Amino acid sequence: MGFKATCLALLIAVLAVFTSTDFTVLISLSSLRDLSLDAETFTYLSRGLSPLFGQYVGRHHHWRRHHHKYPDDGQRTASICDNFPPDIPPPETNTTVTLCVDRNGCCNFTTVQAAVDATGNYSQKRTVIWINSGIYYEKVTILRMKPNITFQGQGYLSTAIAWNGTANSSGGTFYSGSVQVFSNNFIARNISFMNVAPIPNPGDKGAQAVAFRIAGDQASFWGCGFFGAQDTLHDDSGRHYFRDCYIQGSIDFIFGDARSLYENCQLISIAPPVPPGQKLINGAVTAHGRTSKDENTGFVFMNASIGGTGRTWLGRAWRPFSRVIFAFTTMTDIIAPEGWSDINDPARDQTVFFGEYNCSGAGANMSLRVPYVQRLNDTQASPFLNMSFIDGDHWLMTTSRHNIDANFSISNQ
Incomplete structure (x- = not known):
C-alpha cells in the first residue's frame, strides 16, 4: 500500500x-x-x-446503513452480516427473481459477474441483481442471451462497479468498458459505473477508458453515476432512457450511435482548467456516430445541467450525420462560444444535426455559435421532446413503470 x-x-x-x-x-x-x-x-x-x-443521501436515492450490534454480555462475536436486511432477497414470483450480491459474503454471491452468470439464458422473467453498498472491483459483461436484468444498487454514492481497462489494454476502446451490456431490456437503478484508469493527457494514444457500454435495446438508467475521463459512457446502439443520472468525463464522454433520451442529468467536465484569456478547447461532452441521414439515432438532453472545468464543445461530429439536441439545459461558461465542432471536416457542416432549444446560462449564448448549428423553434424541437423519440410509449412505461413517479415530465402525447 x-x-x-x-x-x-x-x-x-x-x-x-x-x-x-x-x-x-x-x-x-x-x-x-x-x-x-x-x-x-x-x-x-x-x-x-x-x-x-452512508453519510450521504442523493436527492432521489435512499439506502440503509448497517450498524453492527455488539452483545453486552460479551458471549458472542458480532458478525458483519448480523443486521443484513432480512427481506433480501425476496421470494421468487411469477415475474421476478432476485439475486443478492455482497462482497462481505452476506449473500449468495460476492461478485456481480457471478450473479450475472447465474441468471437463466433467454429468461422471460426479470432478474433483479440486488447489489449491496461498496465498490466492486471487477469487469462485468452481460451477453445477449441474458435479457431482462436489473442492477439495483443502494445509491449512486453507495454502490459502484469499477475497473481500469483502456483501449490499449482491452484490444480497443469498444472493449474497455468496466461494465458491458449486450442484452435487451436492461435496467440500472441507484448505482455507479467507474473506469479508474489514469486520466489521459490530450493526444495520448490508446488511453480511452469506458466506464459503461450499453449495446442492447430498450435499456433504462435511473439515478445512476458514470465516472471516467475520455469516452466515459459508450451509448453504443439501441433505444435508451437516462433519468437523474450523473455523468462525468473530459473528452467525448458520451459517445456512440444509440437513440437515447437523457432527462434531468448532470453532465460534469473534468477537463483541465483553461487559463483566463486563452481560447484553448480541451473537452467535448458528446460525440454521436450517425453515419446516414436514414439512420434514426441521436442523443437528446432535456432539463440537463452542464458544469465542471475546462473549455468544452457540446458535441463533435464523430460521424458525418451526427445528431445531438440540447433542450431546456443550463450551461455554465465552460461551453466554448462556438458550441460545436465538425472535427475539421467542413463537409460535415451540411450533414450533421446539432440543435439547441430554450437553453440558459452563460454557456448557452448562441451569438458566436458555428453557422451549422440549428436554432430550433417549437415545431422543429417537438419530435425530440417526448417519449416517442425512443418509442418509450411502447416499452419504457412497461419495463420501468415502478420507477415513474409524479415528477415524470416527458409528455406521452
Whole structure:
C-alpha cells in the first residue's frame, strides 16, 4: 500500500467528516482515477470509502446503513452480516427473481459477474441483481442471451462497479468498458459505473477508458453515476432512457450511435482548467456516430445541467450525420462560444444535426455559435421532446413503470 494511496484515503475521511454535500463523495470517487491502482490497493481504498457513503443521501436515492450490534454480555462475536436486511432477497414470483450480491459474503454471491452468470439464458422473467453498498472491483459483461436484468444498487454514492481497462489494454476502446451490456431490456437503478484508469493527457494514444457500454435495446438508467475521463459512457446502439443520472468525463464522454433520451442529468467536465484569456478547447461532452441521414439515432438532453472545468464543445461530429439536441439545459461558461465542432471536416457542416432549444446560462449564448448549428423553434424541437423519440410509449412505461413517479415530465402525447 503506497504512501500516496494512504494519504488519499486519509484525505477522503477528513473530507467526509467536515462536509455534508454529495459533491465531496463525487470528488473522492473521481480522484481515485488519478492513481494507477492495483487491485489490492483499490480494494483497500474502497473499503475505506464505503462506510463514508452512508453519510450521504442523493436527492432521489435512499439506502440503509448497517450498524453492527455488539452483545453486552460479551458471549458472542458480532458478525458483519448480523443486521443484513432480512427481506433480501425476496421470494421468487411469477415475474421476478432476485439475486443478492455482497462482497462481505452476506449473500449468495460476492461478485456481480457471478450473479450475472447465474441468471437463466433467454429468461422471460426479470432478474433483479440486488447489489449491496461498496465498490466492486471487477469487469462485468452481460451477453445477449441474458435479457431482462436489473442492477439495483443502494445509491449512486453507495454502490459502484469499477475497473481500469483502456483501449490499449482491452484490444480497443469498444472493449474497455468496466461494465458491458449486450442484452435487451436492461435496467440500472441507484448505482455507479467507474473506469479508474489514469486520466489521459490530450493526444495520448490508446488511453480511452469506458466506464459503461450499453449495446442492447430498450435499456433504462435511473439515478445512476458514470465516472471516467475520455469516452466515459459508450451509448453504443439501441433505444435508451437516462433519468437523474450523473455523468462525468473530459473528452467525448458520451459517445456512440444509440437513440437515447437523457432527462434531468448532470453532465460534469473534468477537463483541465483553461487559463483566463486563452481560447484553448480541451473537452467535448458528446460525440454521436450517425453515419446516414436514414439512420434514426441521436442523443437528446432535456432539463440537463452542464458544469465542471475546462473549455468544452457540446458535441463533435464523430460521424458525418451526427445528431445531438440540447433542450431546456443550463450551461455554465465552460461551453466554448462556438458550441460545436465538425472535427475539421467542413463537409460535415451540411450533414450533421446539432440543435439547441430554450437553453440558459452563460454557456448557452448562441451569438458566436458555428453557422451549422440549428436554432430550433417549437415545431422543429417537438419530435425530440417526448417519449416517442425512443418509442418509450411502447416499452419504457412497461419495463420501468415502478420507477415513474409524479415528477415524470416527458409528455406521452
